[in-house]
Amino acid sequence: MTNPTIDLIARHGSVRRYRPEPVAREMIETIVAAGQRASTSSNLQAYSVIAVTDPERKARISELSGDQTQIYQAPALLVWCLDRARLARACALRGYEQNTHYMESFLVAAVDVALAAQNGALAAESLGLGICYIGSIRNHTQAIIDILELPPFTFPITGMTIGRPAETPMIRPRLPLEAVLHWERYNPDQDEALAAYDRAMAATGIYGGRQVAVPGKEGEMEEYGWTEHTARRISQPKRTEMRSVIERQGFRLA
Ligand SMILES: Cc1cc2nc3c(=O)[nH]c(=O)nc-3n(C[C@H](O)[C@H](O)[C@H](O)COP(=O)(O)O)c2cc1C
Known part of the structure; x- marks a missing residue:
């Protein structure tokens, strides 16, 4: 059973080589707005996206993310961030204090980010762009937080390179x-x-x-x-400092 939406989803392959043409600002806006249409826990919309197009900033992030040249080469990198800073502000405006003392407050927001990012990914692909998620922005999470000036109660969950593909990606088989x-x-x-x-x-x-x-x-x-x-x-340990960086951003994971 198929239709144009399912066809688009089935054609996904991560793109790791891009043509240099910039992605129009309007396209990035369309992609992030599509991300916003994803379901979101309690309508919290606990995410923000940092669009990075500045070559120097991309080069720094590339270095910090396992020297993945695709980050430097892609005309844009979207960093999909968990964002409870805005919710902290909503609480402050109303005389409350947000409770971020439990793992749940982080998990709920992380799920929100993933759903928005994947909606954005599909929107980008529907516009003829290629994308690749970049989890390696968490290789040196604190440095990425500093470069993007992410305030307390935010956290970079994943990067996403976007641009015109300079390769036809393989469509990797999935599990049966x-x-x-x-x-x-x-x-x-x-x-x-x-x-x-x-x-x-x-x-x-x-x-x-x-x-x-x-x-x-x-x-x-x-x-x-x-x-x-x-x-x-x-079977190897990975990014073992994650909990301490998350806690430094103001979350407690009880
Ligand atoms: C959260 C997340 C992080 C990822 N991080 C990276 C990355 O840092 N570098 C990379 O080349 N691919 C990365 N990927 C892409 C995966 O390797 C890719 O989706 C997977 O191998 C399946 O291939 P496909 O997307 O082409 O179907 C990431 C994917 C996800 C969902």
Whole structure:
């Protein structure tokens, strides 16, 4: 079953090479306004977007984000920020104090940011632009907070490069639907789906046709696939200072 909206969604592939033409201010406004149309918890709209087009600022952010040249090359970087600073102001105007003492206040706003960002991503793609999320802006979160002058009760959740694509991105296979869609109750039996996905991802060639040892079967080799790739990544600690940066921004995560 399909329609133009579902087709657009299905054509998504992250773009990491851009043409230099600037993205018109009006397009950025349209993209962020589309983000604002996403559902938002209690209508809080707990986000702000910093549009970065200044080459020097992009270069700094690029350096701090694993030297990803796409950030420098893209005509614009949108930084989708969690924003409870505006809500703090609404409280102050009305003689209340916002409660940001619990994990929930951060989580609710982080979900808001993600929903708005993805609406914005689809809007950008519908306008013929390419996008790539940039989680690496959290490699040195405090430095990004300083560069963007983010006040207390805000936090940069993700960057997003946007621009005219200079490449046709691969459409990466996703997990088999049966691994993700469960009916009535969770089905933990996923090994077959994982094996099928390993084969599908290996077939794209992105892992370079490498072989790896089959765990528990001495001497046997198999193609390096998504499970091996992902397990290697997620078994490492990552951005371990996140909690302290979040707390420095005024949130408590009780
Ligand atoms: C929150 C988030 C952060 C991401 N951060 C990066 C990043 O820093 N650099 C990058 O090249 N891709 C990044 N990506 C893109 C993912 O790698 C990509 O979406 C995933 O591999 C699936 O590929 P596709 O988007 O082409 O379908 C990020 C995606 C998300 C959702």
